[in-house]
Amino acid sequence: MSTTQTDDLETLEALEDRARRRPDEFGHNALIACDNLVRIYQSEGIEVQALQGLDLLIEAGEEVAIIGASGSGKSTLLSVLSGLDVPTAGRVRVGPWDLMAMTARQRVAYRRSMVGFVWQQTARNLVPYLDAAQNVELPLALAGVGRRQRAARAVELLDMLGVGYCAARRPSQMSGGEQQRVAIGVALAASPQVLFADEPTGQLDTATSVEVLQSLRAVNRELGVTVVVVTHDPSVSEHVQRTVSIRDGRTSSEVLRRTHTDEHGSESVVAEEYAVLDRAGRVQLPREYREVLELSDRVRLALESSHVAVWPDRPRAQPAVPAVPAVTEEQP
Numbered sequence: 018m019s020t021t022q023t024d025d026l027e028t029l030e031a032l033e034d035r036a037r038r039r040p041d042e043f044g045h046n047a048l049i050a051c052d053n054l055v056r057i058y059q060s061e062g063i064e065v066q067a068l069q070g071l072d073l074l075i076e077a078g079e080e081v082a083i084i085g086a087s088g089s090g091k092s093t094l095l096s097v098l099s100g101l102d103v104p105t106a107g108r109v110r111v112g113p114w115d116l117m118a119m120t121a122r123q124r125v126a127y128r129r130s131m132v133g134f135v136w137q138q139t140a141r142n143l144v145p146y147l148d149a150a151q152n153v154e155l156p157l158a159l160a161g162v163g164r165r166q167r168a169a170r171a172v173e174l175l176d177m178l179g180v181g182y183c184a185a186r187r188p189s190q191m192s193g194g195e196q197q198r199v200a201i202g203v204a205l206a207a208s209p210q211v212l213f214a215d216e217p218t219g220q221l222d223t224a225t226s227v228e229v230l231q232s233l234r235a236v237n238r239e240l241g242v243t244v245v246v247v248t249h250d251p252s253v254s255e256h257v258q259r260t261v262s263i264r265d266g267r268t269s270s271e272v273l274r275r276t277h278t279d280e281h282g283s284e285s286v287v288a289e290e291y292a293v294l295d296r297a298g299r300v301q302l303p304r305e306y307r308e309v310l311e312l313s314d315r316v317r318l319a320l321e322s323s324h325v326a327v328w329p330d331r332p333r334a335q336p337a338v339p340a341v342p343a344v345t346e347e348q349p
């Protein structure tokens with residue numbers, strides 16, 4: 018039996034498993050479901066909890082940025098989702114693939130067929146001695162796709178990404194932005210359902226970054242590929258519909274951007290920030306809110322008809338009353 022047939026069978030099993038899945042399972046309708054993910058690293062006897070019960074659902078066709086400060090757990094999450102790392106606890110599923118239960122062979126099939134990657138380091142994305150078209154064709158050649166079909170796919174993808182003119186150039190003959198757009202083409206060659214990009218604009222200037230982000234948007238809109246960009250750069254959120262912030266190994270808040278049309282037909286983009294409510298009912302209050310209202314340890318909650326109010330445990334200390342009120346100085 019050929020490898021392809023074996024992989025087909027494995028995929029069929031995975032699909033059957035999905036069909037058996039209970040409809041009440043967390044995120045059963047989502048394409049990507051992370052359920053209470055924990056990843057603990059042991060380093061020289063010290064434990065680091067990189068993911069601390071992270072929940073995240075991403076629907077098919079979404080374009081999502083995952084942002085967070087250095088050390089918040091972004092790369093760990095991406096390693097898990099890309100099948101390079103296995104979490105310590107929790108559940109993670111991408112399409113029909115249960116990433117906690119894959120064999121080494123299934124892991125290879127998952128990485129070749131279901132997901133594509135663009136990394137920050139341009140050198141990690143492209144083979145330096147192949148031209149752009151050959152780079153895009155390489156994953157297809159490994160999958161046994163015929164020469165003509167490969168060449169046609171490379172032309173189609175490079176044109177769509179606006180770098181058709183780079184087809185015969187090697188990476189050293191292209192700018193950083195061109196290389197990243199070709200890298201998107203390589204990642205899409207095998208028609209994956211999901212594209213993961215790790216700091217894809219990290220080594221680029223602002224104008225070039227915008228071009229790369231526009232290419233990712235085109236991939237999402239024109240090909241329907243689900244795009245997940247991981248970055249520490251908050252400005253990326255201006256280019257995507259949904260931004261999820263990670264803090265201390267957990268999702269903490271989200272910004273959704275929607276196009277609003279007013280009664281005169283003019284369109285404007287509205288960005289709204291939401292706190293994430295996890296399955297246990299926990300909400301992380303932003304540090305600024307906690308500091309301004311001196312919220313700590315314990316807060317009072319009140320259920321109102323349309324919202325929940327959060328109050329400090331004790332009345333806040335009023336500013337000290339000056340011994341001689343300022344107003345008395347102005348009196349005759």
Ligand SMILES: Nc1ncnc2c1ncn2[C@@H]1O[C@H](COP(=O)(O)OP(=O)(O)OP(=O)(O)O)[C@@H](O)[C@H]1O
Nearest residue numbers: 058060065067086087088089090091092093094249
């Ligand atoms: N292999 C490892 N061994 C031990 N600790 C690790 C390892 N990888 C990551 N960590 C720790 O886990 C935490 C999360 O790291 P992670 O790389 O996921 O964060 P990040 O948000 O991607 O940061 P950056 O933006 O700097 O890449 C950090 O405290 C980091 O030091």
